[in-house]
Amino acid sequence: MAALIGLDWGTSSLRAALIDHDGTILDRHASPHGITNLPDGGFEAAFAKAVGGWRAPGLPVVASGMVGARTGWKEAAYVACPGGAGEIAQALLAVPTGDGSEMRILPGMSFRNEAGVPDVMRGEETQILGCLSPDRQDGLFVLPGTHSKWVRVEAGRITGFASYMTGELFAALRGHTILRHTMTPPGEAEEFDADAFASGVRRAADLTGGGLLRRLFGARALALFGELPTPAGASWLSGLLIGTEFVEAADEFGQVPGSLVLVGGATLADRYARAARILEIATDAADPDAAFAGQLHVARLAGLIPETRR
Amino acid sequence: MAALIGLDWGTSSLRAALIDHDGTILDRHASPHGITNLPDGGFEAAFAKAVGGWRAPGLPVVASGMVGARTGWKEAAYVACPGGAGEIAQALLAVPTGDGSEMRILPGMSFRNEAGVPDVMRGEETQILGCLSPDRQDGLFVLPGTHSKWVRVEAGRITGFASYMTGELFAALRGHTILRHTMTPPGEAEEFDADAFASGVRRAADLTGGGLLRRLFGARALALFGELPTPAGASWLSGLLIGTEFVEAADEFGQVPGSLVLVGGATLADRYARAARILEIATDAADPDAAFAGQLHVARLAGLIPETRR
Numbered sequence: 354m355a356a357l358i359g360l361d362w363g364t365s366s367l368r369a370a371l372i373d374h375d376g377t378i379l380d381r382h383a384s385p386h387g388i389t390n391l392p393d394g395g396f397e398a399a400f401a402k403a404v405g406g407w408r409a410p411g412l413p414v415v416a417s418g419m420v421g422a423r424t425g426w427k428e429a430a431y432v433a434c435p436g437g438a439g440e441i442a443q444a445l446l447a448v449p450t451g452d453g454s455e456m457r458i459l460p461g462m463s464f465r466n467e468a469g470v471p472d473v474m475r476g477e478e479t480q481i482l483g484c485l486s487p488d489r490q491d492g493l494f495v496l497p498g499t500h501s502k503w504v505r506v507e508a509g510r511i512t513g514f515a516s517y518m519t520g521e522l523f524a525a526l527r528g529h530t531i532l533r534h535t536m537t538p539p540g541e542a543e544e545f546d547a548d549a550f551a552s553g554v555r556r557a558a559d560l561t562g563g564g565l566l567r568r569l570f571g572a573r574a575l576a577l578f579g580e581l582p583t584p585a586g587a588s589w590l591s592g593l594l595i596g597t598e599f600v601e602a603a604d605e606f607g608q609v610p611g612s613l614v615l616v617g618g619a620t621l622a623d624r625y626a627r628a629a630r631i632l633e634i635a636t637d638a639a640d641p642d643a644a645f646a647g648q649l650h651v652a653r654l655a656g657l658i659p660e661t662r663r
Numbered sequence: 664m665a666a667l668i669g670l671d672w673g674t675s676s677l678r679a680a681l682i683d684h685d686g687t688i689l690d691r692h693a694s695p696h697g698i699t700n701l702p703d704g705g706f707e708a709a710f711a712k713a714v715g716g717w718r719a720p721g722l723p724v725v726a727s728g729m730v731g732a733r734t735g736w737k738e739a740a741y742v743a744c745p746g747g748a749g750e751i752a753q754a755l756l757a758v759p760t761g762d763g764s765e766m767r768i769l770p771g772m773s774f775r776n777e778a779g780v781p782d783v784m785r786g787e788e789t790q791i792l793g794c795l796s797p798d799r800q801d802g803l804f805v806l807p808g809t810h811s812k813w814v815r816v817e818a819g820r821i822t823g824f825a826s827y828m829t830g831e832l833f834a835a836l837r838g839h840t841i842l843r844h845t846m847t848p849p850g851e852a853e854e855f856d857a858d859a860f861a862s863g864v865r866r867a868a869d870l871t872g873g874g875l876l877r878r879l880f881g882a883r884a885l886a887l888f889g890e891l892p893t894p895a896g897a898s899w900l901s902g903l904l905i906g907t908e909f910v911e912a913a914d915e916f917g918q919v920p921g922s923l924v925l926v927g928g929a930t931l932a933d934r935y936a937r938a939a940r941i942l943e944i945a946t947d948a949a950d951p952d953a954a955f956a957g958q959l960h961v962a963r964l965a966g967l968i969p970e971t972r973r
Contacts, residue, residue, distance in 0.1 A: 423887075463884075466873070467871060468871040470877065470881045470884075471887075471888050472884050473884050500880055500883075515873060516880040517877055517880060518840070518876050518879040519876055521840045522876065524839075525835040525836060525840050526832075528839065529834075530835050531810075531831060559778055561777060563776070563780060563825060563911055564907065565874070565875050565876070565907075566832065566875070566908055567780065567827055568780065570810055570826040570827060571780045573810075574780070574781040574782050574783050575781060577781075578773075578781050594876070600874065601874035601875075604873065604874065605873050
């Protein structure tokens with residue numbers, strides 16, 4: 354019997370699930386209606402389309418992700434680190450829905466490291482919570498993407514995290530700099546080149562080869578010298594940037610305790626797992642439905658799910 | 664009396680000078696007809712427009728810069744480091760001009776550092792040569808720009824250099840990533856914010872604050888927290904990237920011997936001088952006509968200028 358409706362509502366996509374008391378996904382919905390790509394009728398229309406058929410009296414609805422950003426449906430606060438499911442459950446933001454009911458948006462999280470660099474996330478904290486279990490209360494988690502996140506968990510609470518502009522920088526470099534001449538144009542079919550990717554990762558990890566600004570121009574020079582064929586260029590750049598992210602994160606978080614947990618979509622997670630192997634770091638893959646598991650945990654702590662139904 | 668016609672022919676602009684035997688510029692011409700922005704008639708038309716009025720029997724013409732690239736008028740070779748005016752003078756490439764005469768293109772230079780990162784430049788080597796004198800045979804030179812160059816000179820020869828994608832990365836980040844929301848849109852009037860620039864430089868130099876991928880997202884977080892007002896965003900990012908270039912170059916070239924010599928246009932050179940002051944590095948400004956001085960030196964070594972005229 355359904356316990357919860359959960360929405361994982363990001364910038365460019367919307368995933369929704371009808372979730373059972375034990376976490377089983379009873380039904381699911383996916384659309385490209387992220388907060389920057391809403392249909393006519395806006396948030397309410399996207400919401401109704403995603404979950405309208407599942408609504409039932411007393412069945413709670415929660416959402417996490419960019420839907421709670423300033424540019425989302427309604428701005429939810431940030432919970433400061435260190436924090437966990439308890440703090441998040443206490444900071445839910447109710448939003449009235451067009452059908453006379455309401456949805457609760459989970460807050461994001463904020464962090465400021467020792468050097469004073471501030472950071473924020475929305476949605477990733479919920480995925481992390483869904484990865485935790487009585488046996489896994491500590492670890493370092495990576496959520497690859499446009500703005501990759503590395504998140505440290507200690508005793509079941511998120512104690513720090515860092516964002517890296519890896520994915521977005523790749524797209525900007527590929528589309529709008531001289532490096533576009535060193536690779537297959539965006540949109541054209543392209544094969545992933547594992548050797549070029551590995552070479553990029555190793556270049557990033559070789560600390561004698563200069564920093565990122567230097568290495569980026571190095572791709573151009575390699576191509577001019579015929580040492581980086583065009584079909585391999587994008588894979589090399591992907592390796593360089595992901596490798597650089599690993600180097601920066603090692604500096605921030607130190608040695609990985611046990612295995613690094615990779616959370617996220619298959620293609621990107623595969624690249625991060627490759628980079629980790631090259632750098633001799635062990636990895637585990639997380640449940641792709643971790644966001645919904647995290648939402649169920651938070652909803653329960655918030656008292657949204659009647660105990661009598663368990 | 665004129666000794667030489669020199670063309671400093673880059674990607675986006677063309678500067679030409681009628682040069683006296685003592686290096687005095689007798690006349691000059693400037694146009695936006697860089698190699699990616701040629702008029703109808705292509706290279707020959709741009710050439711004729713720039714220097715046609717100065718041509719005289721026996722008056723040699725030389726050009727340096729991207730005009731010798733694969734995508735230029737004719738591809739000139741690269742001289743490998745270490746090399747100086749002598750090697751460059753021996754590698755001039757003659758190109759017939761439409762008026763039945765010829766122009767000589769100076770070669771670029773190439774370098775591969777100890778880690779195997781290859782690098783190239785075209786035009787900057789000529790500017791450097793123009794900065795040298797009997798009293799200045801050693802030094803570290805910086806040529807800020809789309810692809811900034813740091814060049815080491817020892818005993819009058821260029822012994823190594825490194826390129827940094829600073830300027831082009833700034834433009835790509837500003838125009839095509841989420842960071843555009845943290846700053847005044849491109850094209851809109853914008854005041855340089857010296858405090859924000861200094862803050863960006865200091866962030867780059869604070870090695871505890873993570874690497875560049877991290878710090879870039881940090882700009883977004885600062886803006887979300889109201890700590891980086893929109894009018895200051897571009898200045899902060901400029902400071903962060905230029906500061907990162909200084910940090911990377913310090914890693915590559917070690918401590919600056921004496922003063923760093925800044926070569927190039929006033930606006931960018933001013934920003935680099937500011938960054939250097941914040942980082943407590945002394946700087947000297949180079950002659951903005953260094954390219955023409957370098958061309959005169961090379962032309963003389965190549966025997967293009969009759970000794971009897973001196």
